[in-house]
Amino acid sequence: MAEEGWIKLYRSIRSNWLWEDGNERYLKWWIDILLMVNHQPRKVLVNGEFVEIKTGERLTSTVKLSKRWGVSRNTVTKFLKLLEKDEMILASKSRQNGTTLKVLHYADYQGFEDKKRHQTEQRTEQRTEQRTEHKQELKELKNKDHENFEKLWKLYPKKEGNKKRAEKAYLEAIKNGVTNKEIQTGIVNYIKKIQVEGIERKYIAQGATWFFQNRWTDEYELKPSSNTTSDGQRAGKTAEEITNKEQEHLKEIERRAREAKANNEHRD
Template identity: 35%
Template sequence: MKGWIKLHRSIQTHWLYQERRVFSRYEAWLDMLMMANHKDNRVVLGNEFLDVQRGQFITSIRKLCEKWGWSKTKVTQFLKMLESDEMIVYFSDTKKTVITIGKYGFYQAGEDSEKTEEGHVEDTEETRKSTNKNDKETKKEIYTPQFDEFWSVYPRKLSKADAAKAWNALIKSGASIDEIMTATRNYTDECHGKEVQFIKHAATFLKNDRWKDHLLLDKLSNYKAKKADPRDKEIQFQQWLQQGRSPEEFNWGDS
């Protein structure tokens, strides 16, 4: 049979769904689809704000164990299996687990409009756009040659459209493309050998000047390698202050 059915998230409150049971892997996958945010959101976790993108949700391994009736090992192995099949990308630390559904638009239509089955297939993370007139940009207009160069270097290829949006905003603000690319190459080197879930999304890397954290890495390493004149450290210190960082946190080394 062909076609779609709609399954509302409120099904999770139905007594049939809330029955205590051990979830099958199929049930667990459906549960993850329903837990994912249908639009970008900001949530509070402890004492910090976290931006949660469309198709993402924040949980913990412990919560998934309790909800699905699984062991910690089974949950972790299931998430790794989904990631290896490019169905999700996930990241865990001591406070949370962030899960991103791959190609979320394929599974979830816009809630305010009907879509054909063909429309769902085309609704990938790279082509999904608002119907607002101001957002009707073509792929060619979004992905500039400079951005394509950045994307070819960046170590994690996920949510390209979001990354392009962050890139365009950054360039519009007057940021130097050469400096962004230097920081990107530094970060790529830094990520060598890391597991993919520990590498920032490209959009996260570009927003809030986080890329600047990696701008001076090459200069600092050159300083150490060449044992440069201590006065060079003063220049680095001034650059550190220009980035709005605390002078107490600057590493003076042996100079």
């Protein structure tokens, strides 16, 4: 004859991993454990000796549980280990008496002590809040990284190529410890190299390529060339014309650098 009576089941269980999709059988087994453990101390006869089973405990075995739940002993063992890892039960094995399941904080679950029950609910709520806060922090960090990339993409002189690929390379670099400022400095130095050497647009690396190849690690030669002609420069210019042009380039670089610095300081 089945035992009469009832147990309490708090709504907070819906925030537990047992309630997640795909864990339905785990939830069923956990409720079964709550139903099968003693609601008050009792003595049972095992191998000719009396053994006291305390409140919240049950003397059983993985063999009995596997038959009860219709699964293998290995599956039962894995489930009990999950409960132990989450500090929900303590499973004590004995060669003579089998396995004693002890539901930790049983009084909390069944509300024998209101104070403990409130503490349990509070811990559950805190865990839920912490998970929510963590997800929100990750979302904010992701949005911030996206905004930073957009600013760098806007700064880059040749915004061509696969932008998504460029952002993916940027995010991977940030994840590996490269700072946004390092990448920004690399872009500024590359712009300066373009201006100093008078590199034509067709020879400037596409934005996607520059980011994907981690070109911020390149060492750029930023000294003005003394030759009257170079890559991207047209022959026939006088030294005075070239000098004036280079000075204009340098002023533009300084302006962009100040703007980039201001944007970076505002972001920080």
